[in-house]
Amino acid sequence: MISIDSLTKTFGTVRAVDDLTFEVRPGVVTGFLGPNGSGKTTTLRMLLGLVSPTAGRATIDGREYAQIPQPARVVGAALEAASFHPGRTGLDHLRVFAPQVGVSDQRCRELLEMVGLADAAKRRVGGFSLGMRQRLALATTLLGDPPVLVLDEPANGLDPGGIRWLRELLRHFAAQGRTVLVSSHVLSEVQQTVDDVVIISRGRLVHASPLAELAAQAERHVDVVSPDAEALKAVLDAQRWSYAPASHDGTRVFRVADVAAAQVGAAAYAAGVELHALTQTEVELEDVFLRLTGQTDQPDAVQEVAA
Numbered sequence: 001m002i003s004i005d006s007l008t009k010t011f012g013t014v015r016a017v018d019d020l021t022f023e024v025r026p027g028v029v030t031g032f033l034g035p036n037g038s039g040k041t042t043t044l045r046m047l048l049g050l051v052s053p054t055a056g057r058a059t060i061d062g063r064e065y066a067q068i069p070q071p072a073r074v075v076g077a078a079l080e081a082a083s084f085h086p087g088r089t090g091l092d093h094l095r096v097f098a099p100q101v102g103v104s105d106q107r108c109r110e111l112l113e114m115v116g117l118a119d120a121a122k123r124r125v126g127g128f129s130l131g132m133r134q135r136l137a138l139a140t141t142l143l144g145d146p147p148v149l150v151l152d153e154p155a156n157g158l159d160p161g162g163i164r165w166l167r168e169l170l171r172h173f174a175a176q177g178r179t180v181l182v183s184s185h186v187l188s189e190v191q192q193t194v195d196d197v198v199i200i201s202r203g204r205l206v207h208a209s210p211l212a213e214l215a216a217q218a219e220r221h222v223d224v225v226s227p228d229a230e231a232l233k234a235v236l237d238a239q240r241w242s243y244a245p246a247s248h249d250g251t252r253v254f255r256v257a258d259v260a261a262a263q264v265g266a267a268a269y270a271a272g273v274e275l276h277a278l279t280q281t282e283v284e285l286e287d288v289f290l291r292l293t294g295q296t297d298q299p300d301a302v303q304e305v306a307a
């Protein structure tokens with residue numbers, strides 16, 4: 001279990017992480033999401049003991065990183081794919097870390113195989129593509145077979161096939177009961193990978209829940225306008241649809257949740273109720289994410305008004 005408890009980090013006047021609290025449970029993949037500069041990397045760096053918090057604590061199974069005796073056996077972390085010696089081969093890169101972690105040469109070869117780099121074992125890292133570097137970084141984090149994985153933007157630079165491969169690998173690790181925390185600034189990139197989401201904006205927590213709960217906020221709805229509001233309400237009530245009165249450009253409308261426009265149209269037609277507008281709205285999960293993180297300045301077109 002990863003536990004982030006009232007964590008704060010300031011750099012001069014910049015509050016990079018601001019009283020952040022959340023937990024990451026084992027056995028699932030958790031997406032750590034937020035726009036650029038929202039404080040994800042700083043949080044992960046504090047978790048890994050690379051930056052000291054201004055206030056609060058970050059722990060893994062109750063211990064701060066610095067207190068863990070053999071940290072590479074407990075947590076595998078990939079913060080950036082850039083720190084490779086360009087002259088070393090992929091295999092040699094792993095061999096440098098192997099003694100520190102206490103694993104064999106054979107384990108290095110197995111890991112290159114697991115991340116799809118077996119053919120590139122003897123090639124110099126300087127000639128690796130960004131995606132290949134990401135794979136090598138992942139192999140490095142897995143050397144000690146750690147039960148906790150912390151990966152900062154691991155999908156960066158991967159092609160669609162690589163993203164699918166990463167997704168399956170991370171899901172496999174979670175299914176083994178490991179704790180998997182993956183950061184990203186794009187929800188859609190990890191949407192099919194994660195079970196839980198922790199969303200931050202400007203260093204603060206804005207949402208933490210299973211993905212399904214966030215997805216529930218992205219349900220479709222239909223806006224419907226009739227000159228006979230009472231008759232329309234009777235139709236909506238008869239169908240037991242959930243709806244709320246709203247206003248759009250000064251016109252009174254009803255917003256009906258989780259139905260298709262065709263269903264509303266058909267029900268009104270069958271009841272002989274005149275309609276003047278019928279609009280289907282699909283809210284994408286990414287839109288919910290953008291709204292939560294204040295990345296959209298488009299006001300919601302429909303405001304609630306009194307019934």
Ligand SMILES: Nc1ncnc2c1ncn2[C@@H]1O[C@H](COP(=O)(O)OP(=O)(O)OP(=O)(O)O)[C@@H](O)[C@H]1O
Nearest residue numbers: 011014016034035036037038039040041042043185
């Ligand atoms: N060492 C530092 N010194 C000064 N400011 C820093 C330092 N590290 C991070 N910051 C600032 O803290 C804020 C959060 O940065 P951080 O890298 O944690 O965000 P992020 O969510 O990881 O962003 P990205 O998605 O772009 O990687 C930013 O305003 C950044 O400029």
